[in-house]
Amino acid sequence: MMRDELSAMVLSAARAAMDAGVLPHVVLPEVIIERPARPEHGDYATSLPLRLARAARANPIEIAKAIAERLPASDAVAAADVAAPGFINFRLAEAWIAAQVDAIIAAGDAFGDLALGGGARVQVEFVSANPTGPLTAGNGRGAAIGDVLASVLQAAGYDVEREYLVNDAGTQTEVFGRTLLARYQQLFERDVQIPEDGYPGEYMIDVARRLKDECGDAYVDAAVDAPPPEFVVRGVDLMVEAIGSDMERLGVHYDAWFRERSLYTAGEAGGAPYDEAMAVLRQRGSLVEKEGALWFASSELGEDKDNVVVRSTGRPTYFASDIAYHYDKFVRRGFERVIDVWGADHQGHVSRMKAAVEAVGVDPSRLEIIIYQLVSFRRGDELVRLSKRAGNIVLMRDVVEEVGADAARFFFLARSADSQMEFDLDLAKKQAADNPVYYVQYAHARIAGILANAQERGLPAEGGDVALLTHPLELELVRRMLQLPELVQMMAQTLEPHHLPHYAQDLATAFHAFYTECRVLDADHPPLSAARLKLCAAARLTLARALTLMGVAAPGRM
């Protein structure tokens, strides 16, 4: 990547300047290569001279000159100008830029891939909503963020697994079971009520019907407050199926559906993860008994307070499960990094989870937790708050059905996880043609159309000489394409996939601008035509890659 090369070049030039005695020997900070906002400042720039000025006790301009003079030669760099108050601005050679078109075509679908991750195993766990109901529209945001983050990390060279934790062991599962049994027995005209704190949704009746179809009246006399375990398990399975199919509709595929229950049973890998994790905590003195319950002594680790892991009833809490779960991820399964994507309502859980991971002997920096702010949905002027208990709930599958998986993903993705976002369903549906996602997809389809057209007319791209690409808009388009690897690197480092939709739009804009000004198919000028067809092919590849990373379709026509 050009940026890395420039960084290395500046570093070696700075060292050369120091060795020559032109600069005093000072500790060099990381050489940051930025992209100037203004074209007249070149393609890349560094402010290293400004950063060095104080330590070196020298004028930044003089430092810049000293470094610029010693930069190693490069075919890619046409100029390295010193600019006030102490920048070095790099301008790429146009011939080099044009030549990258061939490089991109050669890279093909792998354009944008990096070796950054070195094959390290990373798990991305996302959504993991309780299997007590269908996914809400808000879950869609977590799904898009987690799925695309995983794709980005894969592109960056990590070995990635996508996982969904199925909470099938806790209190909510119990409530779910009691509700389900009541609904089931109601189908047999029994006079039973769903629990007060139960799940009133209609979908529970559908699940009950499925169970009735499968099991007949086997559970008609079961005690309502003590549903048979196999009955609940089957109910959960049906919900998990529904969740899986909702995810498929959004284009999300998991590698693993991890059962919370499995944390409590011994398996081939050894004893129950829960038992092992608790043993480690106990051994390290991180568990204290008080008020009849067992607590994780997190206040001794700098937390605000301790947290219950085993209730006075003897039942483990969700926190206990999560400790065992993360113990399993790191210690049992050996992931080098684990990324959890949680909604803002889990924010309070972050620091104690990290403390717990540390307490079981794992470097907490290996656990990275992405908190995304909650989404509010709007239908026209009406604001809809999401809650599984509320009647005005918006389901993820409804959103996907209304606006399409592509638009849904694109929109969920386009805002940073830190920002609350507003999703106007009416608008997304009504103005479908104005959606940015269509703009980007249209650019892709347009290029595909041109390439197909070229074939029909017998205008081959093969043999095109990209050195003929000298028009400013042609070069601007290539410059945009060259940003993709940098973007992948940045997103993999910051775990911020929201840059992707913005990049895709910019890339599409660059193409449209080029296309408006530059005639591609031109029988009167075959060489230029062939070169531009190559440019189109590279642009299509890059656009397709950006779309694919987002999980958005790259249509050949629309």
Added chain:
RNA sequence: GCCCCCGUAGCUCAGUGGAUAGAGCGCCAGCCUCCGGAGCUGGAAGCACAGGUUCGAGUCCUGUCGGGGGUACCA
């Protein structure tokens, strides 16, 4: 009260401590003898407020105000 996130254009949102803050929608004015007009070009309009750090702050720190979330032996 305490903790976390956010206040950027009329609206929805971008903006790795840099050099004159961007996009989409909306608004105004233009562009089709020609490869896909679902396109292109131009214009009006903005960093909540007050201090601080820095050569340089939308970005970092502190405070105020405003919005959201958390603060359970729920998950």
